[in-house]
Amino acid sequence: MALPAAELRPTLDTAGQVISELLNADKVDVFLIEHSTQTLVAVGTSQTPMAHKQKALGLDRQPLANKGRAVQVFETETPFISGRQEEDPEELPGIKDRLGVRSSLMVPLPIGDETRGVLGVSSARNDFFTENDLRFLQAAARWVGMVAHRVELVQELTKLAVKQARRKAAEDLITVLAHDMANHLLPLQARIQLIQRRAQRNNASEDLRDAAGAAASLRSLTRLINDLLDVGRLDQGLFHLRPQPVDLTALARELASTASTPDHPVRFEGPEELVTLADPDRVRQVLENLVANALKHSPPGRPVDLRLEAQPRPEGPWVRVSVSDQGTGIPAELVPMLFERFTRGPGSTGLGIGLFLARRIAEAHGGTLEVASTSGTGTRFELSLPLVSG
CATH class of the missing domain: 3.30.565.10 (Histidine kinase-like ATPase, C-terminal domain)
Structure with a gap:
């Protein structure tokens, strides 16, 4: 899979898919607030059946006025974990009954200096997530927020470069973005390797398959980052062949x-x-x-x-x-x-x-x-x- 770092939606889709594979979740959403409509919008989602069903049901848009757990996490900036979502009277009926969510993790999503949304993870199975998963999701939210913030910076500076014929400024920023993203991918790579080793020890074939899928997604991100770095090396005269x-x-x-x-x-x-x-x-x-x-x-x-x-x-x-x-x-x-x-x-x-x-x-x-x-x-x-x- 490729991380299109100059566009917000495909970047967040890819981030959601990586997190989904790491936590073996049925759905991951990166909700961002749409101020004009006062609605949380799933700008990034995992490529999973539950996520596709959510979009078909129109549940990828959650107006603040309708309340629900995602809105509560956004407004209070307080993480949420539940393994019995169907028994939660404060959750939206569509989430529980039509989508079939049984376990949820939700954390505030910081972008820049403010909370701009919610990072949510869902499963169709009861008592699926742990407190460790919640702590991991909080760390992942900081990573996703950093990526989203830098993508927005790239978009703004790219527009400025086009208008003012200063394209080089945007290209330099993209190279910096590639370096930063490479650093932030290292912890995810280490976690995947730990999961793979644990699954091998336990002879857990399903976990091995999921970890292999996550590793493949991470390799795709790494290839794109290496391409971005190669562009910078070409501009700086540091691109060398090894014939x-x-x-x-x-x-x-x-x-x-x-x-x-x-x-x-x-x-x-x-x-x-x-x-x-x-x-x-x-x-x-x-x-x-x-x-x-x-x-x-x-x-x-x-x-x-x-x-x-x-x-x-x-x-x-x-x-x-x-x-x-x-x-x-x-x-x-x-x-x-x-x-x-x-x-x-x-x-x-x-x-x-x-x-x-x-x-x-x-x-x-x-x-x-x-x-x-x-x-x-x-x-x-x-x-x-x-x-x-x-």
């Missing part, structure tokens, strides 16, 4: 195998072996980005093609790696800007730095990265690198 002999065929074939799914197969075609001098981690970074984009924009059942071929040129041998999908294509007016930082394709919710980094990595190898796209017939990216023998 070594690498079999591009083996690298591409492995990527095709791991990225394939039943709905979206990745087909590989290439020679048995093709060795050159390159930074394998950076080449993998480029190809993972291109394949992930192709899978995202491919209709169900349609394959993505990953092809590798030698390409003779007057100046010497090159290798061309193409990644093709059968999606709807990229609008013609967007193609010239596609490799600029913070340019996002249709339907994308990320920051728009993946293709910018991919092209810069290609250029750092002395190569190129180009795109050909026709509306309605799909998109093909071509990475071309000079072949250098070891």
